[in-house]
Amino acid sequence: MRIVIAEDAAVIRDGLSLLLTSRGHEVAAAVGDAESLYAAVAAHGPDVAVVDIRMPPTHTDEGLRAAIRLRRDHPGLGVLVFSQHIETRYAAQLLAGGSEGVGYLLKDRVSEVSEFVAALTRIAAGATVLDPEVVTQIMGASRRGADLGALTGREREVLALMAEGRSNTAIASALFLSYGSVEKHVTQIFAKLGLPPSPEDHRRVLAVLRHLDS
Amino acid sequence: MSVRLRRMSVSRDPPAALARVLGYALLSLPMAATGLVYVLVLLMSALGTALVIGAPLLAVGLLGARGLAAVERRLARVLLRMEVAAPPPFRPRPGLMGWLGSALGDAAAWRAVVYLLARPPAAILACVAPLLLVPRAVGAALVPERLLVRALLGQTATSARIRELEASRAQAVDDSAAVLRRIERDLHDGTQARLVAMAMSLSMAKEELADAGRGERLDRTRELVDVAHRNAKQALAELRDLVTGIHPSALDQGLEPALATLAAGSALPVDLDVDLPGRPSPAVETIAYFCAAELLTNATRHSGARRAAIELRTRGRRLRLRVRDDGAGGAAMSLGTGLRGLADRVRVVDGTLEIDSPPGGPTVVSVDLPAHT
Numbered sequence: 331m332r333i334v335i336a337e338d339a340a341v342i343r344d345g346l347s348l349l350l351t352s353r354g355h356e357v358a359a360a361v362g363d364a365e366s367l368y369a370a371v372a373a374h375g376p377d378v379a380v381v382d383i384r385m386p387p388t389h390t391d392e393g394l395r396a397a398i399r400l401r402r403d404h405p406g407l408g409v410l411v412f413s414q415h416i417e418t419r420y421a422a423q424l425l426a427g428g429s430e431g432v433g434y435l436l437k438d439r440v441s442e443v444s445e446f447v448a449a450l451t452r453i454a455a456g457a458t459v460l461d462p463e464v465v466t467q468i469m470g471a472s473r474r475g476a477d478l479g480a481l482t483g484r485e486r487e488v489l490a491l492m493a494e495g496r497s498n499t500a501i502a503s504a505l506f507l508s509y510g511s512v513e514k515h516v517t518q519i520f521a522k523l524g525l526p527p528s529p530e531d532h533r534r535v536l537a538v539l540r541h542l543d544s
Numbered sequence: 545m546s547v548r549l550r551r552m553s554v555s556r557d558p559p560a561a562l563a564r565v566l567g568y569a570l571l572s573l574p575m576a577a578t579g580l581v582y583v584l585v586l587l588m589s590a591l592g593t594a595l596v597i598g599a600p601l602l603a604v605g606l607l608g609a610r611g612l613a614a615v616e617r618r619l620a621r622v623l624l625r626m627e628v629a630a631p632p633p634f635r636p637r638p639g640l641m642g643w644l645g646s647a648l649g650d651a652a653a654w655r656a657v658v659y660l661l662a663r664p665p666a667a668i669l670a671c672v673a674p675l676l677l678v679p680r681a682v683g684a685a686l687v688p689e690r691l692l693v694r695a696l697l698g699q700t701a702t703s704a705r706i707r708e709l710e711a712s713r714a715q716a717v718d719d720s721a722a723v724l725r726r727i728e729r730d731l732h733d734g735t736q737a738r739l740v741a742m743a744m745s746l747s748m749a750k751e752e753l754a755d756a757g758r759g760e761r762l763d764r765t766r767e768l769v770d771v772a773h774r775n776a777k778q779a780l781a782e783l784r785d786l787v788t789g790i791h792p793s794a795l796d797q798g799l800e801p802a803l804a805t806l807a808a809g810s811a812l813p814v815d816l817d818v819d820l821p822g823r824p825s826p827a828v829e830t831i832a833y834f835c836a837a838e839l840l841t842n843a844t845r846h847s848g849a850r851r852a853a854i855e856l857r858t859r860g861r862r863l864r865l866r867v868r869d870d871g872a873g874g875a876a877m878s879l880g881t882g883l884r885g886l887a888d889r890v891r892v893v894d895g896t897l898e899i900d901s902p903p904g905g906p907t908v909v910s911v912d913l914p915a916h917t
Contacts (some may be wrong), residue, residue, distance in 0.1 A: 440740060
């Protein structure tokens, strides 16, 4: 994978570069602000960009706006956005432009390096990855409490993992179920929530989140 | 003769006379009540109208008097070169009654009224002055006018003090908010980032160790653990600096030991001269310490000095801190040396900061603080 990193803390930037290169990926550029990010993506044509939300000059949401713009200008580019704190509205803004090849993680997730690299790979392949914390907050804040109440405990677990962007296979291994059981649960969930079944994983993330947010 | 006639009418016709007299007696109470009510209503309406019309009239008039006073102050400033600070502006309480009450109770307005009443004699004297055509006499003739303006149209000591306290309290609140924001930023950008990087290295090290047994992987692991270790030490040092920035532990022993530590740790050689018989209030100790620290940093960074000196003296109930350096001078409040911030901080405890920094040096910054808040 060819990767561009945008992160203003040098320590983390260097750590990420080290990590990704040690896994055999190419870090085409590691920059510290949004302007340099645009330039680097234009110059190197990476498969995925890793972007910190808080960057100079204002240290508020430069990274998020950069991510949204990059997704508009470079359709095939995967973008993983990470921040120190969860803001569910950032997730919503990010997904507003479509859910294919986009991810939002807490910086803490970076401390599990293999998971992080796996998430990046999935995003480069077009999947959606949402931090479990985000999903928990969205589900907790959802006004569809009644709908969620109609689901069984197991179905809620499957729903949460779906919302994180996991594939059926991944859900099966996470919950120690068979692939077939997961498929059945998914069908049930979609039926109970009144959603049409979605063919692709990233689309169903969007469907689920739209439903929860409506 | 009329008296006899009356007596004769009563004695000749007792029942009719008694009826008449009784009638009057019976009527007298209702008549009295009516009469009383009438008089009360009359008085109250007269009073009420006076109040209802009079009070607002008075209130508006008082505010007008303030306006006149402002004009007088302006005249005095422009023509007599007299600077008289305006009293606090009129701040009415909410509601109609609140407005009325505030206007009628406004001290500055009443003082303006007194001024307007007391002024005519002084004005007559002032009018006479031009006729004398002697400058000294004109000046002398205007003295009563000047006295009146200064006494009645300016701020009272209390309101001036209140203004000052309001300003410095607002400053203190802003200050602490800014400090907290700065701490959050420093923690986020510095310490948290470093800890995330450390977590990453350790995670990688764990994975390497999971595949341990293969000799060459152990070298990689050693490298990673080394990086993590260095990050940990650095994070601890940064955290320590950050905490010291909030409250240095040296201050717990006292201002003198804290200044000694400051001097010892300074890049510039510092001559320390402290005369501090007792311990000031903690807030004063903190401010004095931070002033000394900041001034010393300025001297080290901006002035190109070779030596610095810190002097702390007690004068009665006040402390005087002086930081001197032999550098290039030219220090001023307006430049980005943080002197403005120090002056504001010092003001919060009723202190003052003075800069004596001619171009070419040397620079002496004097901070005067009360020993106890």
